[in-house]
Amino acid sequence: MTQLRLEKYFSLINLDEEFISPSTIKTSxxxxxxxxxxxxxxxxxxxxxxxxxxxxxxxxxxxxxxxxxxxxxxxxxxxxxxxxxxxxxxxxxKDVVEVDNLDTVSQLFPNNPFTQSDKLILWKGDITKLKANAIVNAANKHMLGCFQPLHACIDNAIHSAAGPQLRNDCEIIMSQQGELEDTGNAKITRAYNLPSKYILHTVGPIVPKGTTLTQQQKEELSSCYISCLELASEIKDIKSIAFCAISTGVFRFPKSEAAYIAINTVNKWLEAHLNHFEKVIFNVFSDDDYKEYLKVFMQ
Known part of the structure; x- marks a missing residue:
């Protein structure tokens, strides 16, 4: 299938226009x-x-x-x-978190084995509070957000905090594409009412309950990170990008393997693109996820 490239939808969603929030609060x-x-x-x-x-x-x-x-x-x-x-x-x-105020992996774990650890950050918290240039949303193949009322997934949280313009932009992109999003691919939109400026939407692999993780699923997860990095690198003002723990929620990708793939894929990409990005944040929401990333950094 032919997936829609950035230049085909960039102007359709006014990606280069700054979102201007209301200047005054007229009502309670x-x-x-x-x-x-x-x-x-x-x-x-x-x-x-x-x-x-x-x-x-x-x-x-x-x-x-x-x-x-x-x-x-x-x-x-x-x-x-x-x-x-x-x-x-x-x-x-909200207590908005500035990326520049967060310690890097190289500062926290000086003996870690990753060559790009001076750019890497591990942070536990609500990604809708994080002021990075771009954050990553774990989307589904329809790419329109979560339609389950008050669902506790990150897709729902991001769309709810960004505002209804986000779903409209996603619909424009998907209508132009004319087909569902492939696993491992990514699209980008503005972030509207979030502290970040952009949102990268990527579709992670689904691991059916009771099945064994396959090599293809591992490669698809790695592709999510690569696709987001490649796409974000096309936007000059993206210097920091925050990844959620893609596919580890309702998509059931094992957390330990997901953390390993995420960190190693990003580190390898940054090694090959030394002048891209100043900070890459691995955002986790639970203590269990945080521990899995720690294991990789402290190996």
């Missing part, structure tokens, strides 16, 4: 949520007979759930401004 957070709920519930194909909760936390969860299941479709300017305002307000509440 709760009023914003109320107005957004009312708007979404009046859209065609919206779920019927939905009871709006009385408390803010459940209203906000309902709003996220409605956006999760919403098909790609542009919002009018006023509604989109309300959505961006809400997400920007929530972003200000």
């Amino acid at each position: 957070r709760e009023q914003n949520v109320d107005e957004l709920l009312n708007h979404l519930l009046q859209e065609p194909n919206a779920p019927k007979d939905v009871e709006i909760p009385s408390d803010y936390a459940n209203k906000r969860s309902l709003l996220r759930g409605l956006l999760n299941i919403r098909e790609p479709r542009a919002l009018d300017g006023e509604t989109l401004e309300k959505m961006d305002t809400l997400l920007q307000t929530e972003l200000k509440d």
Whole structure:
């Protein structure tokens, strides 16, 4: 299959345009949520007979759930401004993490065996709080985000924090491509309301439950990292890129092998491209994932 290259969709999603967030907050957070709920519930194909909760936390969860299941479709300017305002307000509440403030692997583990460890960072936390130039999203072959309401996957978290423009961009790309995304490939979009500027979306291999990991699946996972690095290297202002632990969640890729492949693939690519990227972050969310990466760095 012929997958769509960057030059074929770059201008379609205005990748070179800076996202401008709303400059002023005109309404309270709760009023914003109320107005957004009312708007979404009046859209065609919206779920019927939905009871709006009385408390803010459940209203906000309902709003996220409605956006999760919403098909790609542009919002009018006023509604989109309300959505961006809400997400920007929530972003200000987060402890945004600056990549430049994180220690590198070479600083933490001076005797590690990796030649590019002065560029490598291991960090545990919420990737939607990380201010890298680009972050990596573990997508599925449809590349439109997670449609399961409030699902705990990284695809859902990233789309929910970025805003509905992200799904619209992904739909433009996939419509232009005209076929599902191949495993191991990647696409890039703007990050909208995230601290990062870009999102790389890649489809990792699925390891069916009860099966043995194959060499092909290992190569496909390695291809995810290479595809993201190659694609990001086409964008001049990407100097830092943060990888999630691709395929180790619902796709069931064994965590120890995934960590080994991730680190060795990135290190080898950086060795061959010495002038590309200043920082590459391995982002993990659980203690177990963190320990698996530590084992590789401390071997």
